[in-house]
Amino acid sequence: MARIEAADTVLVQSAGSGVGMAGIQIAKYFKTRVITTAGSDEKVARARELGADVAINYQKQDFLPEVMRCTAGKGVAVVLETVGGDVLTKSIQALAPMGRLITVGNSSRSSVAPDMDLVRRKNAIFARFSLGTQMSSYGGVMAELAKIMELCGQDKLRTVVDKVFPMSQVSEAHRYVAERRNFGKVILIP
Ligand SMILES: NC(=O)c1ccc[n+]([C@@H]2O[C@H](COP(=O)([O-])OP(=O)(O)OC[C@H]3O[C@@H](n4cnc5c(N)ncnc54)[C@H](OP(=O)(O)O)[C@@H]3O)[C@@H](O)[C@H]2O)c1
Numbered sequence: 771m772a773r774i775e776a777a778d779t780v781l782v783q784s785a786g787s788g789v790g791m792a793g794i795q796i797a798k799y800f801k802t803r804v805i806t807t808a809g810s811d812e813k814v815a816r817a818r819e820l821g822a823d824v825a826i827n828y829q830k831q832d833f834l835p836e837v838m839r840c841t842a843g844k845g846v847a848v849v850l851e852t853v854g855g856d857v858l859t860k861s862i863q864a865l866a867p868m869g870r871l872i873t874v875g876n877s878s879r880s881s882v883a884p885d886m887d888l889v890r891r892k893n894a895i896f897a898r899f900s901l902g903t904q905m906s907s908y909g910g911v912m913a914e915l916a917k918i919m920e921l922c923g924q925d926k927l928r929t930v931v932d933k934v935f936p937m938s939q940v941s942e943a944h945r946y947v948a949e950r951r952n953f954g955k956v957i958l959i960p
Contacts, residue, residue: 771897772870776801778847781837781864783807783857785817785825786953789874791930793850794820799926802848805840807833807857809950816953820930834860845869855880862888862896870895930954 774780780797784790785806797804798821805824806817817825824840826833837846845866851858854876862885865871871894873884889896904911921927932952935943937960947956 771899772848772850772872774800774802774848779803779805779841780848780850781805781807781846781861782822782850783861784852784877785820785822786813786950787852787875787877788955789850789852790817791820791954792927794822795927797848797850798822799921805837805846813953816930834864837864841866848872850874852877854878855882858882858884862892862894865889865892865894868893868895870897872897872899874899874901932956934959 772780774797780802782790782793782797782804783806785794785808790806794804794806794817804822805826806822807826807828808814808817809827809829811827814825814827824836826836845864847866847869849861849865849869849871851861851871851873852875854873855878857878858873858880859882861871869892871889873896884896886896901911918927922929930953932954933943933946934957935946937958940958943956943958946952
């Protein structure tokens with residue numbers, strides 16, 4: 771959906787989320803410049819290891835002025851957004867004219883509506899993607915999945931598994947995710 775090209779700068783929100791860690795790698799696979807955000811210095815370091823060119827600890831620094839500084843005031847061509855609320859609002863502000871923002875989540879569970887007026891003023895594209903809808907209504911994403919598996923097999927993409935819990939520790943696993951301690955996937959073994 772994002773139609774990314776090598777010349778693009780891509781802002782991937784929430785480097786430590788499952789979506790974010792995959793987004794950084796896929797954007798780098800297309801040879802783009804990747805800016806990402808995370809809530810701790812440790813996650814910022816992990817994001818750099820995954821290939822992010824710029825990683826911002828948003829707890830220490832407002833990401834919007836930093837993104838604008840890193841793009842010489844132009845903004846980014848593409849945003850992959852998963853947090854919602856204030857982060858979604860600022861992500862639209864971080865878009866360059868004719869940019870594309872793909873929203874796939876709302877980790878903050880915010881009910882703040884996107885500023886579609888600003889999207890229009892920037893001649894930008896605002897799109898939502900749902901894997902669930904794609905799989906239940908439109909025959910899934912088998913070709914894309916096969917490509918991703920091929921790239922994983924070639925070590926060009928990797929799944930980051932942060933922690934594995936037995937099902938008997940399901941509460942601890944949920945607490946771990948709720949406390950935002952994970953970088954990548956948390957797995958429960960039945
Ligand atoms: N549309 C789709 O097809 C699709 C597919 C998968 C997931 N999703 C959605 O995408 C979002 C991310 O899923 P995920 O499984 O990748 O997430 P995850 O692994 O649970 O990571 C979520 C991360 O978001 C960051 N975050 C920033 N602001 C937050 C806030 N206010 N509250 C909670 N977390 C916040 C936290 O990292 P920091 O503390 O470092 O900021 C947190 O660790 C969810 O809303 C999920 O439902 C959508």
